[in-house]
Amino acid sequence: MGIFSRLSDIINSNLNAILDRAEDPEKMIRLIIQEMEETLVEVRSSSARVIADKKDAQRRLDRLQSEADDWEGKARLALEKGREDLARAALSEKQGLLDEIKVVEQEFNALDDHLAHLSEEIAQLQTKLNDAKAKQKTMMMRQKTVSTRMKTRSQLNKDALNDAFEKFEHYERRMDNMESQLEAEDLGRDVKQSLKNEIDSLAQDDSINAELERLKADLSPKKDD
Incomplete structure (x- = not known):
């Protein structure tokens, strides 16, 4: 079933109101344009038939007028010949x-x-069809603009996220570099410290041994006793 029931419905329609009520305005405007185009074809076809009928009527008028003129000529001729009766009959034909x-x-x-x-x-x-097509074009342009903006915003969000990850990775690399520098500075220090501690331990052992020998000597019985 069409959107419009009569041609007058199309002509008197409020496209904005129809589109505002539609659940899918884009689909609705396509249906409206399709029905308008189909109706326009029908009206043009009707006009073509009327034009053909008008031409036929004009041809009949021309033929009838020619025949009427011909009967008038015959009436004149009959009068000229003194045949009023024939002239009257000819004029009767003309009147018909x-x-x-x-x-x-x-x-x-x-x-x-x-x-x-x-x-x-x-x-x-x-005019109504042109208006509908203009609205459809506007809707398509708005849809394209919105799609482009959404795509751009999505790309910007993606770029911002990528930038955040890059900054985080850059920060991690800086921390890795700083830790690496500290570790590099400590290289060799443990070996030297271990060696020093070992030597110091040896010296400490000698001191303890000497002290131990002294105590042993104090505790040992003296030979004179």
Whole structure:
């Protein structure tokens, strides 16, 4: 089922209101444009038929007028020849044609009015269609702009995150370098310290041994006793 039930619904429609109520405005504007284009094709087809009927009516008018003129010529000829009876009969034929001409003229005028109305509807429908297409273009541009902004923001967030990781890695490298320098400065110090401690221990052992020998000597019984 279409969005619009009649051509007048399209012409009198408020596109903004329709789109505001739509759950999916982009889908709705596509459907509106499709229905407008289909309706425009139908109205143009109707206009083409009316134009064809109008041309046919014009041809009939021209033929009838030609026949009426011909019967008038015959009436003149009959009068010139003194045959009033034939002239009267010829004028009667002409009158019949004139009556028919009036009917065809009414048909022609009706077709002309109908065609003018269709032309006005086509113009209004085309304006409405152009408006719908402009709105669709605006919506597409807005969607593209939003997508681009979202993509850009995502890229910026990604770049910011990468930058944070790079700074953290740079900080870790600095700490590693500082720790490495400290460790490099301590290289060899443990060996020297161990060697010094070992030598100092030897000296301490000699002192303890000497003290131990002294005590032994004090405790040993003297030979004179």
